[in-house]
Amino acid sequence: MSDGTFYITTPIYYPNGEPHLGHAYTTICADAVARFHRLAGDRTWLLTGTDQHGQKMDNTAKELGVEPATLADEMTAKFKGYFAEIGISNDDFIHTRQPRHVEAVTKMVEQLQANGDVYSGSYSGWYDEGEEAFVTETDAKANDYKSEVSGRPLVKYEEPTYFFKLGKYVPKLVEHIEANPGFIQPDSRRNKILQDLKDLDKIGDLSITRSSLKWGTPMPGDAGHVLYVWVDALPNYYTALDSDDKREAFWPADVHLIGKEILWFHTVYWPCILMSLGLPLPKQVYAHGWWTSEGRKMSKSLGNFVGLSELREVTERFGLDAVRYYMLRAAPFGSDLDWQRDELTRAYTELANVVGNGLNRVLKMTGKYRDGVVPSRDGATPQDEELLQASNALGDEVAEAWTELRLQDAVTLPVELARKMNAYIDQTEPFKLAKDESQSARLDAVLATATAALYQTLVALLPVLPSKAAAGLEQLGVETADRTFDDLRQSAPTAGHQLGAGSPLFPRLD
Secondary structure, three states, X not given: OOOOEEEEEEEEEOOOOXXXXXXXHXXXXXXXXXXXXXXXXXXXXXXXXXXXOOHHHHHHHHHHOOOHHHHHHHHHHHHHHHHHHOOOOOOEEEEOOOHHHHHHHHXXXXXXXXXXXXXXXXXXXXXXXXXXXXXOHHXXXXXXXXXXXXXXXXXXXXXXXXXXXXXXXXXXXXXXXXXXXXXXXXXXXXXXXXXXXXXXXXXXXXXXXXXXXXXXXXXXXXEEEEEOXXXXXXXXHHHOOOOHHHHHHHOOOOEEEEEHHHHHHHHHHHXXXXXXXXXXXXOOEEEEOOEEEOOEEXXXXXXXXXXXXXXXXXXXXXXXXXXXXXXXXXXXXXXXXXXXXXXXXXXXXHXXXXXXXXXXXXXXXXXXXXXXXXXXXXXXXXHHHHHHXXXXXXXXXXXXXXXOXXXXXXXXXXXXXXXXXXXXXXXXXXXHHOOOHHHHHHHHHHHHHHHHHHHHHHXXXXXXXXXXXXXXXXXXXXXXXXXXXXXXXXXXXXXXXXXXXXXXXXOOOO
């Protein structure tokens, strides 16, 4: 657990097109983690936003025949609107043209200059415009002078530039990574970065300006250059903390949550810049995997690209919470994932049959046999105690999973408890117990134990199913507003508690 505060960020996304599955996934994952930490009682800050500058934005604007500012404003509004639409609980939204960012990043670059870590020169080499990344001759040749990510041809640039003395800080960065195993996660990505960093011949100083591009934040002291998009963008995580109180509370960030394609920028460029500035490094950079679609790389030409329209379609059909559940359960966090409509249907059905049906069974049986009042557990047996122990242990297990960013475990563990609860009902057969007056105490214990298990399931699901889990708890007669995770898990309904009315949490799909 943290020390009472928690700061998590998504990347700031390029708004050169509408939001798509990749944007939704990263942001939903970050939102779920932030929701857990708020429930844990931490003062939590979730930051997202857009990166409005750079060659990619300029190129797209030219293709569309509009000004870059027009494209940036229009698409940023779509990102903000979509994130609100899907209930993202971000505490701030930043973009690189906001005055607070421009002023702060300008001061940061001025400090790099004052530290003697910036010098003028010229750059000649390859550039991946889609990824806004410089590419070495060795790597360019190895990939047939095409982007490793998109497959598009690299562009050859030769122009005056300013350099940041990246190489000066690489040895210190390697020491930090080796001394802090959790700094880069998962381990496979950490190992790859370490391997690349030890090939020092591949790591020159970093070109931090462009003189041929006019769309960007001006270089301090030389308006003929604009800052390289990553030097402009990465500081957003710090510039968004625009008061002494925020910086004191939240820096260094607990987690930069990113896609694996931008790991190098976040674990090499950003830490070295922070070292020059004398600022603490983020505690962790966690890089998740890429989505494919129905087993193939996503492509608009293949017709399997999961864009905004499909995201809205599946949200309309399955509900937002079920889509969140599907995304987080699709693969161990950090691994690549495959978007499959059949699996989305299966995830919804699992929630309906296991959690929704479990809630319905508890409410119906308690309503029918005990007028909706939770009975006593005085007649409990070892069988009941086994389920109760699993129920009471769930909170700690789930908290550990969220804290360690084992997101698949965090969302499936509660459902597994609900599955056990349903099996327990099948085994104890309350319907038969209700027919035998001598089994009244046994029936009481079964109903109370099943209620406790279902309750703990719903509490544990609050970060991933914020609407449905809260609605389920309301049906159990429990309010969740302004209550912490520990408070809720320790306040399971006891004997005499009045349950509420039931209604299907996950209605049958048409």
